[in-house]
Structures are given as C-alpha cells and as structure tokens.
Amino acid sequence: MYTVFYLDDVRNDIFKAKQWYAKQQDGLEAHLVLAIKEAVANIIKMPSAYAIRYKNVRIAHTKIFPYNIHFFIDEIKRQIVVIGIVHNKRNDALFLERFPS
Secondary structure (H helix, E strand, O other): OOEEEEOHHHHHHHHHHHHHHHHHOOOHHHHHHHHHHHHHHHHHHOHHHOOEEEOOEEEEEOOOOOEEEEEEEEOOOOEEEEEEEEEOOOOHHHHOOOOOO
C-alpha cells in the first residue's frame, strides 16, 4: 500500500481552484475537493495504471472537473508524490521545476 505525499505547492493549487469555483457557485468548491479525493483514492489503488507523461510523472484526471493530478511513484518510500493539481489547459512543463532532480 502506498501513502500520499503532497508538495507544498499543491496546497496553493487547490486553494486557488477552490476560490475560483466558490465564486462560480456556492458550494461548488466542495464538489471539486471530493473529485480530487476520489481521483487520489484511485491513484493509490493502482498508481502504475497511469502512463508516464514526462520525466517520471504520471497524470490522473478528476471526474467532472477539468483538473489533472501530476504525480510520481517513489517505490523506495512506497509513496505517491503529488507535485501539482491544476486545470488541464495548463502546460505540463510548468511542473518540471517542482520535480526533484
């Protein structure tokens, strides 16, 4: 079983998305959070089911909301390391700076 580790930047990613959805419709941000939790739960079950997209980073998608979860698998620590949760129109290359060398 894997544990999940979130880079500090991910909190900011989620915070910004929640703010935007809260302005669109009251309570919509809570649905976004649930969609993210569901997607992360699916990642934990089968992290290798997601194809590597760049470097060692894989991308999972939330249902309904157009957000991607960028992550890599640290087999040594048995961790899923989430490096970003962002709108799917953002450029994947933005996360290269978040990826540990």
